[in-house]
């Protein structure tokens with residue numbers, strides 16, 4: 001499929017009439033929470049929506065949509081009753097619905113999308129273990145997840161079968177780690193490792209801990225978001241034996257922050273586990289500065305540190321979720337200065353061809369010379385940062401002629417060029433005005 005054909009298939013996903021964006025005609029009742037077993041994570045797993053028939057039972061307007069049925073045949077479907085209960089208005093404009101209910105657009109196959117764009121399979125010295133960076137490795141511990149995110153980057157793996165690492169494979173992994181003491185940090189990922197029983201997960205953690213060179217163990221899990229019932233006392237009692245253990249979870253939208261998910265994060269944090277969050281930037285879900293701000297503030301309140309904001313990988317089946325790179329940069333531009341650095345994730349692109357993660361930011365370096373670097377802040381204040389004086393640049397550090405503009409900063413004649421209005425000014429701390437002599441008081445440094 002070339003770009004044009006892909007564009008056409010996105011506009012009219014199939015030969016069927018397009019779905020209304022809100023399926024309000026026959027909105028089904030939310031799953032009954034007054035269920036004695038609701039808080040039992042195994043009940044939640046057993047009662048997931050797994051088939052097209054179950055999906056249409058829950059959302060009748062999807063009935064007869066053959067394209068969606070085809071998607072379910074191609075990519076696995078699972079939605080926990082808990083996650084389904086977070087849907088407010090059934091329809092693709094609801095972020096929970098959009099992340100969990102298949103869309104016909106998943107069949108859109110432009111040629112630049114592939115099942116494994118990060119070429120993880122090529123970086124597996126042992127089946128299941130991705131060793132890309134020198135000092136850390138990623139273990140695909142299971143192919144099962146509680147909910148199959150429609151935007152999953154491992155659509156080729158997650159849910160195709162629901163199996164976990166065998167004892168024999170685990171032994172191979174441990175042998176490889178022991179033979180490669182440069183690996184000090186192992187990310188236990190999947191799938192979702194917290195879909196495994198506590199005893200099975202413990203077997204993996206114990207095997208990793210038994211390798212003396214492994215210093216840090218990390219778990220990547222979406223359980224706090226889609227299956228918070230999984231975070232039991234029994235689990236945290238086991239996990240705390242394997243410190244230093246870190247967990248990265250995957251919240252994408254403030255609607256996922258609930259009393260249940262907050263309680264799950266509290267239990268993990270109280271077990272001494274530092275929590276991070278890896279969001280994926282998704283069109284129609286969280287591709288907005290205001291939504292990301294709300295999410296990041298909510299995460300920090302739950303003691304979850306926003307870690308990464310991922311650009312969508314070039315994975316087959318997720319074209320409709322992709323955003324232009326400029327959207328991520330726009331969001332970073334908005335967050336910096338408005339939120340604590342503690343609440344700001346790094347925006348990263350996981351490069352095709354196994355290039356690894358590349359951070360992207362707006363440009364903060366405006367210009368530079370051997371003596372000065374010109375920086376801008378989020379408000380547009382331009383400042384010069386005088387570089388250390390070294391013999392080769394000492395003479396250049398004292399320009400004789402007056403200078404204006406950015407070159408004035410780069411040559412050291414001007415110290416700052418301030419916007420007309422700044423937050424500091426409004427706070428009454430400091431006034432800048434164009435032509436203020438203080439702007440040049442450090443000239444010649």
Ligand SMILES: *Cc1c(COP(=O)(O)O)cnc(C)c1O
Nearest residue numbers: 130131132133136137138187357
């Ligand atoms: C993301 C990733 C890691 C971990 O990277 P960090 O930047 O340390 O979080 C390790 N291995 C692989 C293959 C990865 O994709």
Ligand code: SF4
Nearest residue numbers: 145148149152191222
């Ligand atoms: S939880 Fe992670 S691995 Fe599982 S489907 Fe979602 S994104 Fe994929």
